[in-house]
Amino acid sequence: MIIDRLYESVAEKGVVCVGLDTSFDYIPDKIKKKFSTISDTIFEFNKRIIDATYDIVACFKIQIAYYEALGIEGLIAYKKTIQYAKDKKCLVIADIKRGDISKTAEMYAKSHFEGDFETDFITLNPYMGMDSIKPYLNYVREKEKGLFILIRTSNEGAHDIQYIKDSNNKPVYKIVGDKIKNIASEYIGEHGYSSIGGVVGCTHSDEAKSIRDNLDNMFFLIPGYGAQGGKSEDVARYLKQGNGGIVNSSRGILLAYKKHNDDNKFDIYAREEVLSMREAINNAVKAYKG
Template sequence: MIIDRLLKEVGNKSFVCVGLDSDLIHIPESIKSKYESVEDIIFNFNKRIIDCSSDLVAIYKLQIAYYEKYGISGLMAYKRTLKYLKDKNLISIADIKRSDIQSTAKAYAKAHFEGDFEADFITLNPYMGIDTILPYLEYTKKDKGVFVLLLTSNEGAKDIECLNSEGKEIFYHVGDKLDKIAKEFKGESKYSNIGFVVGATNDKEAMKIRNRYENIFFLLPGYGSQNANSNTVKTYLKDDYTGGIVNSSRKIITNYKNYEDGDINFEKYTREAVIDMIADIRGINE
């Protein structure tokens, strides 16, 4: 099961998920000047990030919007990056947040679990109804996984996710339904191929969510540019730091911009950002 493989990577490396939000504005001039096409620039940027950090990082997440915005060239870079990760036996998340009726969801599942855009995990939005999740589950029976939005870190989460219904917030209604389904897709570990996306900025609910969904593995965005508290992150991860993965995108991939020699030492500062993140969350003072 893919969740067992991911858990092994977390144990051997760390809980870090690097977000490859590869906008051209984030890419060093030394890379942009070396290649002519958008496809080659973005792919080689991603490749160098992966090569300098893969011994420390459990998984890489590609937010598809940053590739779609550049049209076919961007999607070619997306395709090549996913293939490169697969060829190196590394794990990927396609951050696509799909939500649609079952016939359309079936097509999305095929598009992102097979063929040119194949990834190991994808993200899904359940707020159109649990039936929109079901077509993806044929793949989670095999060796694919999903991270389903539970409670997000954006300000608008209160508009729908946090509304109270029948004595509990909407996101708990969604989580409780998915938790029951997730039990059918457990690996050798206690975790399921169905995980939750939980914004790491949600301090108040952290302990309650972690205890309520004990056997769910979390994808935790919000560390870095959204300033999630490292203690809150640790609550979601559990004491052994294996309850989830923590995503950081811009803080890692643009760390080089903080240094005068950053452009020519891009890999050095990318790697340092990952090391600093691990130390910060673990509470290690070096």
Template sequence: MTPAPFAERLTERTLQLQTRLCLGLDPRPELYPQREALREHTLALLEACVPLVACVKPQLAFYEALGLWGMQLLEELCDAARALELPIILDAKRGDIGSTAQAYAQAWLSGAHAGAALTVNPFLGFETLDPFVETAQANGGAVFVLVQTSNPGQADLQGGGISERVAEEVARRGAVSTGLSAVGAVVGATHPDALAGWRARMPRAPLLLPGLGAQGARPDALAGAFLPDGTGAVVSASRGVQYAQGVSVEAGVQAARTFRDQLNAALTAR
């Protein structure tokens, strides 16, 4: 049975728990004495943060770097998140042509270690989005298309109207939706002055805002990304929660609670 659409589940969780925080889980093996400690901390933090977050976002690169064991950990993490009814955004930034794009879509939007949603790269052309969007919709999922990323060098290729052109395509694909679309966008929380503009350009797109915490984005500057009812966007913090004070579940939970409360306060104040 196909689950309820990802955007619908994300909105429901946002309103029920009053949280706009996305928990990034990017395990760094050099911070742990052994692999089992990494596994236990990652899974324990996930479970402890469930009441505080709208979704979880594993960054695939960190699991790939751990080899086969890392992929097994990713599958275990996704199983745990699904059991906890926590939506999963898999941050893989995949993008390719033809059958290769279809294979990526099948792997990361319908497999045992897959997310309910996937970040995708549109820079090989908009037709390369089709397999991802179609697979996501068939599985009640979503895609988040890179529009303006959080890194300082993004302007090298995303300036000059290119991000705006991608946003137009995201909006076009979402225009058929009555609520939030299955086609969302990644817009960096590190560009706060641009967020209201992206929200206006993509009125039906769920927005994923990376960059809270270690990358320097401030919760009080992000209200422009949200719809009037406080939904429509989630803000991701990874290192700022998972390694808030070294390797401590308690410190991570406190950091997540603080970020959640700061985001809510920003919306109340707007």
């Protein structure tokens, strides 16, 4: 199953997931001047980041909004980036956060698990209901694909809905997590995790242990590290023996070169940032006594 490949990638290369959320203004002027199209410019930047980090990261996550915002040129870069990472034998998560039902969801599944934009995992928003997940399950079952479904997110607005409590004093995010866990239990791989995982932000670490204990068979995509305030100690609470999750960082890696005021070596500084992040998380995992 696809989740076994991700588990083994973490075991071999660590928990870091590079977020290729490539805003055009992140790209050094020298690259912009070298290429005549937006698609070639973005792809060159992404390609160099991938080349510099693919041997030390578990996977890459590509947030589609950064590419959609640039129209056809952006989507060409999106397609080429997915393909290049896969050519490097890397796993790719398309961060699309779709959340619709019926035929619309079927078309979303087809568009991201087949054809030009085919990827290994996608992110979904379940807050329209569990029937918004069903159209994707055939791909998980038959096509070696995986899902990361939003459970408890890293933004401040998570409290607006996800923390509302029912009559039993149970917050919405726990109810959603339980429902997803039930679905996930049908797709368990050799390493004990499901190909249906959960998105849990590491910026609310006080609930981390209970989430990890309750969703024991779910692999986590963990955003919020670095620029959003999440720390390595927070991450450690969501992992099990240093596995069972991947930790995404986008701006912190893509813009690492700005701390050195040297855009000629943006890819080298991205690699250094990944290594530093990986070491910090590994140390936190070793120190964690939970």
